[in-house]
Amino acid sequence: xxxxNLYLDMFLSFFKIGLFGFGGGYAMLPMxxxxxxxxxxxxSMNEFTNIIAISQxxxxxxxxxxxxxxxxxxxxxxxxxxxxxxxxxxVCTLAVSTPPLIIMTIICAFFSKLKDNPxxxxxxxxxxxxxxxxxxxxxxxxxxxxxxxxxxxxIIFAVVFIASIKKVDPILLIILSGVVGLILY
Amino acid sequence: xxxxxxxxxxxxxxxxxxxxFMDMLAIAQSMPGPIALNTALFVGNKRNGFKGSLFSGLxxxxxxxxxxxxxxxVFTQFKENPVIERIFKGIRPAVVALIAAPLLGMGKSAGITxxxxxxxxxxxxxxxxxxxxxxxxxxxxxxxxxxxxWYLKHNMKK
Numbered sequence: 001x002x003x004x005n006l007y008l009d010m011f012l013s014f015f016k017i018g019l020f021g022f023g024g025g026y027a028m029l030p031m032x033x034x035x036x037x038x039x040x041x042x043x044s045m046n047e048f049t050n051i052i053a054i055s056q057x058x059x060x061x062x063x064x065x066x067x068x069x070x071x072x073x074x075x076x077x078x079x080x081x082x083x084x085x086x087x088x089x090x091v092c093t094l095a096v097s098t099p100p101l102i103i104m105t106i107i108c109a110f111f112s113k114l115k116d117n118p119x120x121x122x123x124x125x126x127x128x129x130x131x132x133x134x135x136x137x138x139x140x141x142x143x144x145x146x147x148x149x150x151x152x153x154x155i156i157f158a159v160v161f162i163a164s165i166k167k168v169d170p171i172l173l174i175i176l177s178g179v180v181g182l183i184l185y
Numbered sequence: 186x187x188x189x190x191x192x193x194x195x196x197x198x199x200x201x202x203x204x205x206f207m208d209m210l211a212i213a214q215s216m217p218g219p220i221a222l223n224t225a226l227f228v229g230n231k232r233n234g235f236k237g238s239l240f241s242g243l244x245x246x247x248x249x250x251x252x253x254x255x256x257x258x259v260f261t262q263f264k265e266n267p268v269i270e271r272i273f274k275g276i277r278p279a280v281v282a283l284i285a286a287p288l289l290g291m292g293k294s295a296g297i298t299x300x301x302x303x304x305x306x307x308x309x310x311x312x313x314x315x316x317x318x319x320x321x322x323x324x325x326x327x328x329x330x331x332x333x334x335w336y337l338k339h340n341m342k343k
Contacts, residue, residue: 020320021217026284030312031319038316047264049277054256056283059186060249061219068250072257082258089254093246100218101242104226105235107212115208122334123327124215126304128295130326132288133308139285140313147277157278164286173283174276181275182268 003080007091010074013040014067014095021096023131025062029138032066042074045146052142057171067092152184186221194228201231221245 013035021028029052036042043051051073055065071092072085080088107114114120148154160173187210194200201209209231213223222245229241263269297305304326311317 016320018218020323021219022215022323024214024219029284034316034318046273046277049280050260050273052284053273053276053280054253054260056280058249058252058256060253061186061221063219064222064246064249065253068253069257072254073261076261085258085261086254089250089257093250097218097222097242097246100216100222101226101238103216103218104213104223105230105238107216108227108230108238111209111212114212119331119334120215122337123330125301126326126330126333127215127323129297129301129304130308130322132292132295132297133305134312134319134322135284135291136288136305136309137312137319139281139288140309142277142281142284147281149274153274153278156275157282160279160282161286164283165289170283173279177275177279178272179275181272185271185274 003075003084006075006078006080007088009040010042010071010088010092011095014071014092015098017063017067018096018099021063021099022127023134026135026138027131028063028134030134030141032063032070033138033141036066036070036074040074043070043077045144047073049142049147053174057174063096064093067096156180187224190221190224190228200228205231 017028017031017035020031033048037045037048051066051069052062054069055062058065068089071089075085075088076082148157156177160177163173164170191203191206195203195206209227210220210224213227214220216223222242225241225245226238229238231237233240292302292305308322308326312319312322
């Protein structure tokens with residue numbers, strides 16, 4: 001019974017994330033953080049950051065990767081078996097993809113009318129800057145004592161920030177900072 | 186992911202014209218959910234209706250689902266491992282940098298000007314400092330956008 005309730009809660013959370021996930025990827029991070037770390041305490045702040053790191057290094061979108069990972073990890077963290085975690089993973093992934101499926105089916109039916117609709121364009125003109133604000137919030141939320149433990153963390157941050165602007169491959173940067181972590185700590 | 190899709194859908198499989206693909210991309214980007222999924226759903230729907238989008242959606246989700254599930258299964262067992270923890274102590278600040286670095290470029294391509302920059306700043310501060318749910322932000326932004334257009338339309342008539 002407890003397990004069924006967990007699955008229901010996870011489905012609802014990730015359905016909401018899918019429904020309000022304008023901007024995709026990083027813009028969805030504050031929402032995922034709010035649902036899984038703040039409200040439900042399914043995973044810790046550190047684990048949340050680890051999941052983003054893993055998502056940045058493997059193919060696929062952050063929203064799905066975190067849904068799949070959190071579905072498994074949250075179930076197992078609560079003391080359930082591995083196969084029940086696999087079901088949890090399936091539940092979350094299904095939940096986050098259901099709203100886009102419904103919305104895109106409707107959109108396809110009205111595509112030609114929607115394309116230049118001024119109401120849609122006007123909403124987007126406010127949504128776009130808001131989405132960039134959400135991504136900025138994601139970066140600010142993650143700049144906390146869990147992820148930045150000392151001055152060395154800030155040096156890694158500064159170096160990767162500049163390298164990333166210079167278009168160095170993100171996967172390479174993650175691997176290198178992992179090696180640096182192993183040496184420094 | 187999008188350039189790969191475009192090549193596959195437009196050039197290799199000849200499922201749609203490039204202009205249709207680009208039009209569709211604009212809509213897919215402005216709807217909730219990952220852009221890759223929305224694009225796949227749209228292509229599937231255009232080819233074979235709802236059934237088509239079910240399969241194209243499944244196709245785009247399944248590979249990363251399997252990969253991440255395997256990683257999660259292996260990883261939760263090594264979570265407390267001190268070596269893994271040291272590696273992630275180095276990776277975590279890098280993750281934040283990788284999120285922060287593209288912000289400027291994104292701001293430019295989203296067409297943010299000094300006139301709209303305040304929206305970005307207010308949203309970031311509200312979510313970060315006041316802990317306001319991003320869902321309210323999204324709903325609020327849509328309402329303000331619709332209200333603004335209603336106001337313009339109303340005033341033009343007079």
